[in-house]
Amino acid sequence: MSRSAPYRRKAMEHHAKRYGIGMLFMLPWMIGFSAFVAVPVGWSMFMSLHKVAVVPGGFKYDWIGLQNYRDAFLKDNVFPIELITYFQQMLLMVPVIVIFALLISLLLNQKFPGRFVYRALFFLPVIFATGQVLSELFSQGAGDIPFLDQYNLEPLVRQYVGGELAKTVMEVLGRIVLILWYSGVQILIFIAGFQTVSPSIYEAVRIDGASPWDSFWKITLPASMPFVSLNMLYTIIDLFTFPLNPVLKHIRDNMFKVDTGYGYASALAWIYFAFIFALIAIVTGLFSRSMSKRRGRA
Amino acid sequence: MIARLRRIRSASPFQAVLIGGFTALAAFMSLPIIFIFSHAFKPQNELFLFPPRFFVQHPTLRNFESLFLHASNATVPFTRYLFNSIVVLSLTLASVIIVSTMAAYVLAKYRFHFKALILSMITLSLMFAPETVSIPRYLIVSGIGLNNTYFGHVLPSLASPVAVFMLVGFVSQIPNDLIEAAKIDGAGHVGIFARIVLPLSAPAIATISILTFQTVWGDVETSTLFMQKEAMRTLAFYVNSLLSGLQNNVAGQNMAAAAGLLIFIPNLIIFLLFQRKVLESMVHSGIK
Numbered sequence: 247m248s249r250s251a252p253y254r255r256k257a258m259e260h261h262a263k264r265y266g267i268g269m270l271f272m273l274p275w276m277i278g279f280s281a282f283v284a285v286p287v288g289w290s291m292f293m294s295l296h297k298v299a300v301v302p303g304g305f306k307y308d309w310i311g312l313q314n315y316r317d318a319f320l321k322d323n324v325f326p327i328e329l330i331t332y333f334q335q336m337l338l339m340v341p342v343i344v345i346f347a348l349l350i351s352l353l354l355n356q357k358f359p360g361r362f363v364y365r366a367l368f369f370l371p372v373i374f375a376t377g378q379v380l381s382e383l384f385s386q387g388a389g390d391i392p393f394l395d396q397y398n399l400e401p402l403v404r405q406y407v408g409g410e411l412a413k414t415v416m417e418v419l420g421r422i423v424l425i426l427w428y429s430g431v432q433i434l435i436f437i438a439g440f441q442t443v444s445p446s447i448y449e450a451v452r453i454d455g456a457s458p459w460d461s462f463w464k465i466t467l468p469a470s471m472p473f474v475s476l477n478m479l480y481t482i483i484d485l486f487t488f489p490l491n492p493v494l495k496h497i498r499d500n501m502f503k504v505d506t507g508y509g510y511a512s513a514l515a516w517i518y519f520a521f522i523f524a525l526i527a528i529v530t531g532l533f534s535r536s537m538s539k540r541r542g543r544a
Numbered sequence: 545m546i547a548r549l550r551r552i553r554s555a556s557p558f559q560a561v562l563i564g565g566f567t568a569l570a571a572f573m574s575l576p577i578i579f580i581f582s583h584a585f586k587p588q589n590e591l592f593l594f595p596p597r598f599f600v601q602h603p604t605l606r607n608f609e610s611l612f613l614h615a616s617n618a619t620v621p622f623t624r625y626l627f628n629s630i631v632v633l634s635l636t637l638a639s640v641i642i643v644s645t646m647a648a649y650v651l652a653k654y655r656f657h658f659k660a661l662i663l664s665m666i667t668l669s670l671m672f673a674p675e676t677v678s679i680p681r682y683l684i685v686s687g688i689g690l691n692n693t694y695f696g697h698v699l700p701s702l703a704s705p706v707a708v709f710m711l712v713g714f715v716s717q718i719p720n721d722l723i724e725a726a727k728i729d730g731a732g733h734v735g736i737f738a739r740i741v742l743p744l745s746a747p748a749i750a751t752i753s754i755l756t757f758q759t760v761w762g763d764v765e766t767s768t769l770f771m772q773k774e775a776m777r778t779l780a781f782y783v784n785s786l787l788s789g790l791q792n793n794v795a796g797q798n799m800a801a802a803a804g805l806l807i808f809i810p811n812l813i814i815f816l817l818f819q820r821k822v823l824e825s826m827v828h829s830g831i832k
Contacts (some may be wrong), residue, residue, distance in 0.1 A: 267732070271646040271649060271733065271737070272646070272650045272651070274643045274646070274647075275646065275702075275708065276647070276703075279669075282681060282684065282699065283677075285680065286681045287668075287680075289677075290676060290679075350569075356559075360563065366819045367566075367570040367573060368569075431755075483670050501679075512676065515672070515676035519672060523671060
């Protein structure tokens with residue numbers, strides 16, 4: 247007993263040292279995160295339960311409980327509609343973007359001359375998809391399908407397709423621009439994911455007589471399942487925090503209205519956030535179930 | 545060049561179709577860039593042409609000339625904004641890379657209390673659009689007294705959840721055997737971090753550098769909210785105020801087009817610099 251006590255103390259010390267250094271690595275990020283992300287988010291929760299008014303020298307908070315949340319659905323005649331419309335659009339967009347990114351990255355993973363150039367080109371939209379450039383382009387563009395008018399594609403489409411069909415084609419084209427632009431990072435993640443599968447596995451199944459089609463379904467797709475779920479998450483987050491989306495615009499507008507104010511805007515943000523959270527929870531739940539099933543079988 | 549052409553000619557039909565398809569898609573994707581460039585060189589009458597033309601018909605440098613004339617009349621010189629932007633960018637990039645990689649290393653490779661909580665908090669905060677927390681942020685920044693300092697620009701974007709989110713995924717791909725081996729060879733945390741984690745997560749670091757550059761370079765929020773002194777604001781803010789001041793002004797549209805190009809070019813340069821790193825190291829990395 248007396249012999250093991252110093253030994254145990256030494257072990258404890260050793261642990262504390264290792265643990266402490268590991269924590270030190272985390273520390274700067276933790277401080278920054280809590281000061282500029284966690285606390286503001288919590289604060290907005292606090293504000294969403296209050297009527298916030300600007301008075302000389304600061305803010306005045308009046309506790310009104312869930313009134314703001316109730317107003318969002320019962321009084322506001324813009325917010326619920328925009329929320330639902332945007333959600334419908336996004337439910338369509340997210341799978342399309344991920345599948346498109348998967349296809350493109352599969353093709354880009356093939357061996358062909360100049361593939362590095364093309365990989366770079368498909369990553370290029372990343373520099374539009376954020377902020378300044380996009381809003382600059384949108385502000386110069388027109389309405390909902392900003393670029394098609396400027397590129398003068400509509401007469402072209404009308405000429406070749408004609409009539410009512412042209413409208414549908416234009417809508418799809420309008421989506422395609424967004425899909426192309428929003429799949430930059432996803433394509434990159436997929437290509438990186440494909441590199442994690444060792445080539446010897448492909449060689450082995452080829453010797454066993456599997457066609458490329460089989461090896462895609464049996465090897466590539468299961469191996470890149472974690473990346474599919476990562477991409478799903480990334481796409482959802484990317485689309486929902488898109489600076490020009492109508493719901494966020496509505497929230498921003500409410501922030502500077504005198505009668506509604508920050509409290510109401512925060513409540514709207516939290517409702518929006520709850521919807522996204524539910525969506526993400528469903529997606530991660532589905533993926534983790536399918537992945538654990540696969541692991542169980544193996 | 546000739547060798548490359550010969551290689552293309554010797555491509556199989558499948559490869560030929562692939563190249564053809566990708567060329568078409570790539571051309572479609574680079575349309576916005578071409579538009580920005582050609583828009584900046586359009587003379588006044590072409591900017592207001594309806595229906596708008598895609599390509600410039602009579603390119604001119606007048607837009608840039610009037611932009612610089614306008615800038616030289618401002619109270620704070622143009623170079624001051626540029627200097628601020630460069631200082632803020634380099635500080636932010638360096639600190640975001642170091643801080644997030646360190647955090648991702650610990651989060652991906654070690655088990656400790658509250659790890660699940662921290663990870664879920666990162667995912668949660670990703671979903672929160674930054675606009676909605678700008679007021680609490682302002683209160684915090686002015687509470688600590690960071691108004692009108694460079695820290696006020698750098699610190700709010702320091703703890704980027706996106707960067708850590710991407711890096712955790714990447715760092716956890718680094719095989720544990722590699723880290724074990726380094727530990728047996730006597731490497732400490734710092735050694736493992738600097739010699740193994742940093743080099744092996746280079747592609748992810750390059751990606752987050754591009755993303756961070758985009759957000760910081762185009763960010764007007766910190767300049768608008770945290771900086772009251774004009775001399776501490778960044779180039780993006782200057783261009784933005786120029787644009788919004790000129791929005792309803794017919795004469796200002798040409799300056800807006802030129803400024804749009806000028807603010808876009810650094811994005812393109814940084815992208816071209818880093819993307820090679822991203823793609824190269826992704827393919828040649830020894831990670832399995």
